Amino acid sequence: MALAAMLLLSAAPAHAVQPDEVLKNPALEARARHISEGLRCLVCQNQSIDDSDAPLAKDLRVIVRERLTAGDDDRQVVDYVVARYGEFVLLKPVLAWHTLLLWLTPLLAVLLGGFGIWRLSRRQAPEKPAGLSQAEQAEVDALLERR
Incomplete structure (x- = not known):
């Protein structure tokens, strides 16, 4: 039983939040954890x-x-951190004109890739030779008779 409990605890995500950082208000702490997951x-x-x-x-x-x-709502907290450190601090980038290339790439x-595969599939196979001409066939027959 103790082994199972240890395995479950080791599979849980590691949080680096120190005990001195934890807020006494559980609702505020839950909000802080939710915001921190996205930064x-x-x-x-x-x-x-x-x-x-x-x-x-x-x-x-x-x-x-x-x-x-201090009384900020979640959006205000995120906006404050982004204003201070830039949008790179967000784990999930915002969808805006300046990040459109990031999202569309x-x-x-x-x-x-699909267009390239389509183009390759539409290529015509090279024509197979129609066969030997009469002169070439006669030459092959002559070579085979010498054996």
Whole structure:
């Protein structure tokens, strides 16, 4: 039983939130965790600030909690962090004119690949030779008779 509990705990996502960072209000803490899941650690770059042990991630977690306790709503907290650190801090980029290429590149790659495959399938196979002419066939027969 204890082994099963240890396996379940080890399979859970690792959170780097320190006990001194946790808010006493469970509703605010849940909101902070929800916001933190969508913010990128600028040091690790592929982890949320909730999962990162980097000092900058800790600073961002503290900022999120400070803004929430100051009365900001979730959108205001995210906007504050984005204004301070740029859109790169978002794990999921926004869909806007300046990020349109980022969102359309996979679609364009699939379309270009499909077009290339379609073009290759439409190519005509090279014509097969019609066969030997009478002179060539006579020459082959003559060579075979010499054997």
